[in-house]
Amino acid sequence: MSNDRHGISVGIERSGSKFYMTFVAVGKLTHEDYEYMVPMLESAIAGVEAPEINVLADISELDGWELRAAWDDLKLGIAHGKAFEKIAIVGEGRIQEWMAKMADWFTPYDAKFFESKKEAREWLND
Numbered sequence: 001m002s003n004d005r006h007g008i009s010v011g012i013e014r015s016g017s018k019f020y021m022t023f024v025a026v027g028k029l030t031h032e033d034y035e036y037m038v039p040m041l042e043s044a045i046a047g048v049e050a051p052e053i054n055v056l057a058d059i060s061e062l063d064g065w066e067l068r069a070a071w072d073d074l075k076l077g078i079a080h081g082k083a084f085e086k087i088a089i090v091g092e093g094r095i096q097e098w099m100a101k102m103a104d105w106f107t108p109y110d111a112k113f114f115e116s117k118k119e120a121r122e123w124l125n126d
Contacts, residue, residue: 006030006063008037012044019044019053020124025062034072041076045083054124055087056117059096077107084109088120 006027013020021041045051065073087109089100100113114120 004028005061006033008033010037010040012040019048019051021053021055023055023057025057025059027061028063029065029069029073031066031068031072034069034076038072038076041080045080051083053084055084056120056124057087057089058117059089059091059099062091062096081107081109086124087111088124089113090115090117090120 004027006029008026008029009022009024011022021044023037045053084107089096089111091097091100091113092115097113100111112120112123114123
């Protein structure tokens with residue numbers, strides 16, 4: 001049995017039609033990780049017309065995705081991408097910063113990279 005830590009933890013807060021989601025990704029994400037997280041997100045936004053979601057995504061301990069998990073991530077973006085307004089991505093290093101820039105270029109929401117959670121929260125609250 002492997003002791004490699006991996007997974008997604010999600011926290012969701014709601015204020016009117018505005019959602020704040022914290023997302024922490026650890027290790028190499030799997031399809032099973034997305035099977036856990038996606039229903040939580042969908043349940044939180046069910047019945048809300050035109051939800052507006054801001055996300056604080058901590059990927060500082062992310063090692064990547066399995067291929068099927070990467071597909072799950074793409075499907076999530078296609079299904080719910082318009083519900084997201086801003087995603088503040090907190091991480092370390094050039095590769096994670098580059099991933100954030102790619103997300104900003106190819107998605108309908110604003111995505112920005114930060115090395116500090118404090119700065120990320122300030123940007124989300126602007």
